[in-house]
Amino acid sequence: MENQKKVLPIKPIGSRFYGVITHGSPKPKSFYKKPIVGRFLFTKLFIGVVFATAMIAWLPVYASDDKENLNSISLKEAVNKTLLQHPDLPGYNELIKGADGYIQQAGVGQRPELSFMLEDAMGTGSYSNIRSTQSTLSLSWLLESELLDKRTIIAEREKSSLVIQQEVKRLDIASETARYYLSALYFQKKKELENDAVAELERVEKEVSRRVRAGAAPDADRYQAIANLEEKKLSLHNSSYEIDAAVKSLASQWGEYEPSFSEVEGVLDLPTKRINFEQLREYLTNHPNIEIFLSDERVAKSKAELAKSEAKTQWRFNAGIRRNEAANDYGLVAGFTIPLGRPDRNAAQIRALGAEQAAYRADAEATRIRMETDLANYVRSYERYQNSVTSLQEKVIPSLQRAADEAENAYKLGKYSFVQWSSVQQDLIQAQETLLNLQFQAHLNRVEIERLAGVAL
Numbered sequence: 001m002e003n004q005k006k007v008l009p010i011k012p013i014g015s016r017f018y019g020v021i022t023h024g025s026p027k028p029k030s031f032y033k034k035p036i037v038g039r040f041l042f043t044k045l046f047i048g049v050v051f052a053t054a055m056i057a058w059l060p061v062y063a064s065d066d067k068e069n070l071n072s073i074s075l076k077e078a079v080n081k082t083l084l085q086h087p088d089l090p091g092y093n094e095l096i097k098g099a100d101g102y103i104q105q106a107g108v109g110q111r112p113e114l115s116f117m118l119e120d121a122m123g124t125g126s127y128s129n130i131r132s133t134q135s136t137l138s139l140s141w142l143l144e145s146e147l148l149d150k151r152t153i154i155a156e157r158e159k160s161s162l163v164i165q166q167e168v169k170r171l172d173i174a175s176e177t178a179r180y181y182l183s184a185l186y187f188q189k190k191k192e193l194e195n196d197a198v199a200e201l202e203r204v205e206k207e208v209s210r211r212v213r214a215g216a217a218p219d220a221d222r223y224q225a226i227a228n229l230e231e232k233k234l235s236l237h238n239s240s241y242e243i244d245a246a247v248k249s250l251a252s253q254w255g256e257y258e259p260s261f262s263e264v265e266g267v268l269d270l271p272t273k274r275i276n277f278e279q280l281r282e283y284l285t286n287h288p289n290i291e292i293f294l295s296d297e298r299v300a301k302s303k304a305e306l307a308k309s310e311a312k313t314q315w316r317f318n319a320g321i322r323r324n325e326a327a328n329d330y331g332l333v334a335g336f337t338i339p340l341g342r343p344d345r346n347a348a349q350i351r352a353l354g355a356e357q358a359a360y361r362a363d364a365e366a367t368r369i370r371m372e373t374d375l376a377n378y379v380r381s382y383e384r385y386q387n388s389v390t391s392l393q394e395k396v397i398p399s400l401q402r403a404a405d406e407a408e409n410a411y412k413l414g415k416y417s418f419v420q421w422s423s424v425q426q427d428l429i430q431a432q433e434t435l436l437n438l439q440f441q442a443h444l445n446r447v448e449i450e451r452l453a454g455v456a457l
Contacts, residue, residue: 073261082177085254092166099159106151112141138320150306161295167288175451177253184246184264186440191239201229221418268439280453297360304353311346375452385442392435400428
């Protein structure tokens, strides 16, 4: 009997995805009057709808059922489309159907044999004709119910391995969709930042040009302001191509090469709650990447048990009726056949299958250790991103915002040069872009954490 082990509950794949929030903060009137810290505030995590398959997926951006834009897509929709239509998945469904056929076939034993034998006919002397003939009609069959049961168990466990392989594939595909979705969302938020930066740099260029016309500033200041503006416009122009590429990559996950949407829903806020690594470790034992080795071990164990049964004596029985022409009588005949040979004739095969079992157990343990190490590293990285994001939102960006306001006032009073004012502006823009990039990288880490743990955080 196989050892019983504690099984932790595994949520269906749809319920292990992040949701996405469609309601963002109101757009600020001015690029500097409300910095990124005010536009990326964390709200409560919402777990998506249940999808009836044991698999994982996630995204740390938040969602609502209200659709504000028919030309956009939510994470929930993207995941469902992927799991239903990804071109790599139908093959597994066919393999599983084939496995059902093998299970049925495994329960089919050898067919009984009907034999007819004629004796003492067409010989010489008293056997020269058929008057002394003996004819026998018999049926023989093999007792193999035990073998059929074990073969069926093997076929069922091989099907279980296929199901786990399918789960691993769906898990990888779902996490890939989450990454594509995050990329599209990141480029959208990046474009919003650059739009705000362009608006602010346009205001700066007008202010500098006014001072140049009034003779209060040199022409070099205006040219520098124009260069800063045009450089940011170029970056804004490139963002549109980045969004288009990310959207097409996302749509290709379900075989849609001409996307029916142009943007994704959500914001990239980070939860402030810390991740409990010790709790996540408990789920690794039941992760499909580990379970697949344990399933293969069970298949090898079943094959070893079958080999032991096949090495036992296999009884074949026969029974029939015999007619004696000379006596004009009938009689019953019966018998059995026992194959000869050593009972340990499959010993080498059994040892080989035992070695396979040990190898699968070792692979499962090695995979668990590797996944646990990766999980710990991702958790540490995620916590580092959380700390950096908090510092930027609460200290760095507000301080730079105040510095930018003071620098502008000083420039207007002639106490600051344009280069000094522009430097503070660029620092603020760079800090906001850094914040967005850190949020994006943190969410990518979160995807990997949930993929490794197999649960939603």
